Amino acid sequence: MQTELRDILITMRDGVRLATDIYLPLNHRAGTRVPVLLERTPYDKRGTNHGDFTLADPQPRAKPEIAREFAAAGYAFVLQDTRGRYGSEGTFTKYLDEAEDGADTLAWLIAQPWCDGRVGTLGLSYGAHVQSAMACLDPPGLAAMFLDSGGFSSAYHSGARQGGAFELKQLTWARKHALLAPETAAVPQRKAALEAEDIHDWIGRRWRAGESPLVAAPEYEHYVLEQWDTDSFTPFWRRLGIYARGWYDRFADVPMVHMSSWFDPYSQTAIDNFTGLAPIKRGPVKLVLGPWTHGQRSVSYAGDVDFGVEAPLDGNLAPDYGTLRRNWFDRHLHGLDAPEHLPAPVTIFVMGGGSGRRTAEGRLDHGGTWRAATSWPPKEVVSTTFYLHGDRGLSQAPPDADAAALGYEFDPSDPAPTIGGAIASGAPVMHAGAYDQGATAARADVLVFETAPLVEDVELTGRVIAHLRVASSALDTDFTIKLVDVYPPSADYPGGFAMNLAHGILRTRFRNSFETPEVLEPGAIHALVIPSFPTSNRFVAGHRIRIEVSSSNFPHFDVNPNIDWREPGAVPQVARNSVFVDRDHASYVVLPIMPTRG
Numbered sequence: 270m271q272t273e274l275r276d277i278l279i280t281m282r283d284g285v286r287l288a289t290d291i292y293l294p295l296n297h298r299a300g301t302r303v304p305v306l307l308e309r310t311p312y313d314k315r316g317t318n319h320g321d322f323t324l325a326d327p328q329p330r331a332k333p334e335i336a337r338e339f340a341a342a343g344y345a346f347v348l349q350d351t352r353g354r355y356g357s358e359g360t361f362t363k364y365l366d367e368a369e370d371g372a373d374t375l376a377w378l379i380a381q382p383w384c385d386g387r388v389g390t391l392g393l394s395y396g397a398h399v400q401s402a403m404a405c406l407d408p409p410g411l412a413a414m415f416l417d418s419g420g421f422s423s424a425y426h427s428g429a430r431q432g433g434a435f436e437l438k439q440l441t442w443a444r445k446h447a448l449l450a451p452e453t454a455a456v457p458q459r460k461a462a463l464e465a466e467d468i469h470d471w472i473g474r475r476w477r478a479g480e481s482p483l484v485a486a487p488e489y490e491h492y493v494l495e496q497w498d499t500d501s502f503t504p505f506w507r508r509l510g511i512y513a514r515g516w517y518d519r520f521a522d523v524p525m526v527h528m529s530s531w532f533d534p535y536s537q538t539a540i541d542n543f544t545g546l547a548p549i550k551r552g553p554v555k556l557v558l559g560p561w562t563h564g565q566r567s568v569s570y571a572g573d574v575d576f577g578v579e580a581p582l583d584g585n586l587a588p589d590y591g592t593l594r595r596n597w598f599d600r601h602l603h604g605l606d607a608p609e610h611l612p613a614p615v616t617i618f619v620m621g622g623g624s625g626r627r628t629a630e631g632r633l634d635h636g637g638t639w640r641a642a643t644s645w646p647p648k649e650v651v652s653t654t655f656y657l658h659g660d661r662g663l664s665q666a667p668p669d670a671d672a673a674a675l676g677y678e679f680d681p682s683d684p685a686p687t688i689g690g691a692i693a694s695g696a697p698v699m700h701a702g703a704y705d706q707g708a709t710a711a712r713a714d715v716l717v718f719e720t721a722p723l724v725e726d727v728e729l730t731g732r733v734i735a736h737l738r739v740a741s742s743a744l745d746t747d748f749t750i751k752l753v754d755v756y757p758p759s760a761d762y763p764g765g766f767a768m769n770l771a772h773g774i775l776r777t778r779f780r781n782s783f784e785t786p787e788v789l790e791p792g793a794i795h796a797l798v799i800p801s802f803p804t805s806n807r808f809v810a811g812h813r814i815r816i817e818v819s820s821s822n823f824p825h826f827d828v829n830p831n832i833d834w835r836e837p838g839a840v841p842q843v844a845r846n847s848v849f850v851d852r853d854h855a856s857y858v859v860l861p862i863m864p865t866r867g
Contacts, residue, residue: 272297276356279349281373288356289349289374290314290333292340293383302385304412304602305345305378308332308392309371309399311446313355314348320393320417320564323590324583327567335591342595343603345383349374351399353488355451363443363492364398364424368509371403379410387412389598393564394419394693397535398510401542404523405509405516413601414525415594418533418563418693422541424511425502425783428534432799433776433783434747434826435497436534437472442694443493444468447486459485472698472824497827500776500834502783514545522550524601526611530561531620531770532571532701534691536803540645547614556645557586558617558805560637562701563693566590572689572702574768575632577623579639586610586639613641619728620770621754621807627761635703635754635768637807646731650861655720655814657737657848657856663718663816668852676847677714677819679746684821684828685709690772691802698824706753706767709817716818716848719755723810730805731861733771737797737818738854743831743844744788745778749822750799750858753815754808767815773801774826778834788833794854816858820846 272293278286294303312318315333322329336346352370353361371390379386388410390400397419404411421428429436444463447453453460466482476483476494483490499505507515525546529539536558543556559566560576567590569580579585587593587610599607616639623636642648655663659672689704710717735750750773756766778786780797789795808814821828830841848856 279374279377281352281370285352285359286357287349287352287370287374288314289347290336292333292336292346294340294343294345297383300382302383303343303345304387304389304598305347305384306339306389306391306598307347307349307374307378308390308396309349309351309367309374310392310396311351311354311361312395314350318393318564320566322567324567324581325589338591339595342599344598347378353450360488361450362488364402364421364510365508366510367399368402368406371399372406372408375403375408375410386410387602389413389415389602391415391417391594393417394535401513402510404521405513405519407519407521411521411523413523413598414521415597416525416527416539416542418529418535420513420527420535420538420542421511422514422538422545423506425506427537427541429496429511430500431826432774433500433779434774434829435500437824437827438534438692438694439493439496440472440476441468441696441698443489444482445694447483447489450486450489453486469698473828501786513542517545517549520546520550522552524553524597526555526557526597528557530559530563530566531618531804532560532562532689532691532703534563534693536691540803543615544645554614555611556615557611558803560618560620570632572700572704573632574635574703575623575628575630576618576620576635576637580618580637586616613643615642615645615647616640617642617730617805619730619805619807622809625756625759625761633756633762633766633768646861647863650731650863652859653862654857654859657718657816657850657858659850661716661718663720663814663858668850668855670852672851674740674847674849674851675716676845677716679714679820679831679844679846681821681828681830681841684823685712685715685749685819687822687825689769690825692825695824703768703770706751706769706817707764709819710767712819714819717815718818719813719815721813722757723808723812723814725810726865727808727814728806728863729808729861730863732803733773733801733816733861734859735773735797735799735801735816736859737799737856738794738849739797740792740794740847740849741777741789741844742791743842744791744833745776745829746789746831746844746846747774747776747820747829748797748799748846749774749819750801751817752801752804753817754806755813755815757811770806771801771804772822772825773799774822775799776829786834794849814860818848820844
């Protein structure tokens with residue numbers, strides 16, 4: 270018989286009580302101590318997560334069902350609503366209370382008569398953020414971790430902002446979860462006011478206090494505006510919960526997995542945490558990067574592209590996700606000789622190599638395969654310079670001495686659209702994954718640079734780093750990059766298929782420092798360095814490597830109005846932006862090329 274304790278209220282250091290459910294092992298006897306697994310979530314401790322399914326059973330399973338399964342395997346499984354969510358007391362402030370609340374919960378757990386003093390943590394997305402926040406305090410009892418698609422290394426640099434620009438998924442998330450807040454359920458007028466607002470009407474507008482779709486949920490409006498308005502890398506962004514890299518020396522030294530995927534906004538966070546922690550911890554510390562969107566580890570596709578039978582975690586890395594996690598904790602909490610599904614420090618999926626045909630489900634068969642490595646990026650990677658040319662070519666040859674700059678008008682009222690990418694929580698205004706980028710490449714405000722058709726396969730594994738020489742008529746503007754795998758025309762795709770792989774963005778006032786913004790000198794040439802998100806892709810012979818340069822990627826990011834940000838109420842303006850491609854002012858990208866294996 271299984272013992273379940275519902276809505277136990279655990280008191281935090283400030284007196285706020287968090288609702289907690291406890292699932293003890295089958296036939297648990299009083300006085301018997303067992304290892305504990307803890308999952309803290311803002312998404313309802315008795316709810317269902319979209320990612321909790323398997324390839325064999327695509328119906329997501331509820332958290333209590335998963336908890337009972339772990340309890341049957343000899344664990345006490347603990348589910349907790351985070352502060353201000355569902356059954357818990359207090360006011361929800363996204364990210365910033367999780368370190369202390371997690372540590373206080375852990376202290377309570379290890380004092381219980383059924384806990385053997387060892388606690389493992391697990392969870393997806395926000396459920397990973399809370400883990401890294403708590404681990405920064407190195408709380409007693411923390412013994413193993415499995416962080417899936419989250420755990421901020423630095424939210425300013427990846428997750429809330431990128432390159433100084435604000436990720437608008439924070440807006441769609443806030444609106445959705447303000448509707449699900451306990452305060453909303455308790456006040457019908459608040460719910461009606463929130464439901465009356467259409468996020469599509471607001472996504473392209475700059476929100477202000479009292480001028481947003483969250484006016485009826487002031488606690489959600491407040492934290493969103495604090496993140497949006499704090500655009501420089503101030504001490505706000507170095508706080509516990511959103512800046513693990515500032516606590517790596519203190520970060521708990523326990524076995525940990527950092528798992529994410531190429532079309533997930535937390536792939537860079539997972540990499541940063543792995544590369545920052547693996548050299549200084551006994552661990553073991555593991556990194557896993559698949560070809561999926563956020564939490565969708567048991568499918569073979571992302572967007573309009575399929576990656577083949579090797580793509581799902583199920584049957585390739587482990588029998589399924591539940592088995593992978595359970596065996597991880599069996600090894601590191603129970604001390605069992607459980608299967609080691611991640612023997613190498615790094616396990617990545619290299620996309621590409623498929624037939625290029627349209628599958629029965631209507632997706633591009635891009636293919637791919639798993640690879641083990643000892644480091645990220647793999648030590649074999651060779652950083653190779655490719656220049657942007659005036660004829661829109663991309664090659665290792667130096668540019669012409671007299672090549673004219675390439676320019677375009679960037680109108681903030683007509684931004685280049687987001688078509689897939691590394692996104693989460695963007696619905697209903699944007700969706701993650703790989704899609705044909707033909708619509709963006711045809712725009713006048715997008716510069717396209719391509720290699721000639723490749724004569725042999727080329728693998729890129731790592732980050733593309735763009736070094737651009739640019740000028741603008743504005744005091745501030747944005748520049749964006751996108752890495753694309755261009756398929757040639759075929760019977761299934763007569764116009765070819767331009768598959769997005771990775772993006773980058775830089776708000777130019779942060780070109781020299783994220784701490785100290787500087788205006789541009791209109792018309793002057795400025796040097797920008799724009800790193801892309803990570804990826805791993807095999808460009809097969811006959812394909813082209815494409816780099817797109819523009820000044821917007823909306824609604825993934827907020828649109829720069831091309832004004833002096835220091836002047837409140839300044840009117841947005843069209844910017845004339847140029848990229849220089851001559852020999853004295855060369856623009857180029859550094860590609861992470863993996864040498865061909867014999």
